[in-house]
Amino acid sequence: MKQINVNLKTKKYDIVISQSENDFFTALEKAVKTNTFFVITDKNVEKLHLKYFTHFLKQKGFNVKIAVINAGEIGKSIKSLSFLYDKALEAGIDRKNCAIAFGGGVVGDVAGFFAATYMRGINYIQVPTTLLAMTDSSVGGKTAVNIKGGKNIAGVFYQPDLVWINSTFLSTLTERHIKNGLAEIIKYAFTFDKKFYGYLSDTLKNGTVSPKDFDYIIYQSCSYKARVVEKDEKEITGLRAVLNFGHTFAHALETATKYKKFLHGEAVAIGMLFAIKLSLELRICKPETYKGVENLLQKADFTLSTKNNARQMLSLMKKDKKSIDGNIKFILIKDIGKTVSTYVKNNVVLNVLKNFTGENK
16 A cells, blocks of 8 residues: 655645555544445446446445546536535435546546535545546646537635545546546656656557556655645646646647547646647757657657647637736646746747647648
8 A cells, every 4th residue: 555645734635546445444534433434436437447446435334425427528517416416405415425427537527626615515535447537637736627619617725535546447448548547647747747757658568558557646746746736736836737738728728639539648748748849949949858758758659739729729728717917827848847827928839839739831
């Protein structure tokens, strides 16, 4: 078992990385005091893991209520939230009970938003089942749903009471969804740690990593994120914004393609390449740094191009939460492990976008 303690000014909680149910129950008893859990999952996880998960909760004598939302970005909606409120009321869930987000990033975001707002806030636990959720979205307390105009526009910071990461859930993931999580893992290497970059360069084979490396990679990723969240929980100082490397472009790309063409990690991979191209254009990084970023993304076998309209992408990026008065703020790379946060003029962004999407060819 590996454990990471997240120490915030207003709250403390543990990230427990273990394949043992006993480790989970020990942490659970410490984290929350309730006999009733409201398990929120999606239709995919329901088929694969829900029976096992609810069975061992019930074996311990817990009262378990269940709500199942649509899988994928379609489930990350106001409609899903409304459904959860109704389901919770029907099930008799009160303020002393606890929600469990059992699934990937979408489930975690929606369940967290639900927990933050149901009866003005109830406890909740993250039990991620995808590599992306295990290494990124389950940690840090960001919750949100999408609206027609953009991704993650409606949301709130709301920290979980416990995160249990059991890498055996990854055995049912497709290669595409493993790679989806690798994008966020690679992001930590680019933004925090040259040694971790070297480790991933050596470990990545045929576009993926061996299951024997999962627990170490998950632990490292969660450690990076936990330390940043401790220092800047709600993105007030700007330190936490480092975690958004590649995401300004990625969120615009997901919105432009109506969440149907790219998984989140796939969009982030393209977004990281765009950000390093922007870094090179502004002479923030050297050509060898650009090449280092590009090489690792290629080693992970990501698709790294898109043909979306440059002006549409610019317009969508202006709606990013970090943008002020139409000026877009980017996290850019100076060197592997070193970042800079800066506003970039729209005409510069548009020119790089046109080159990136092939409009200038």
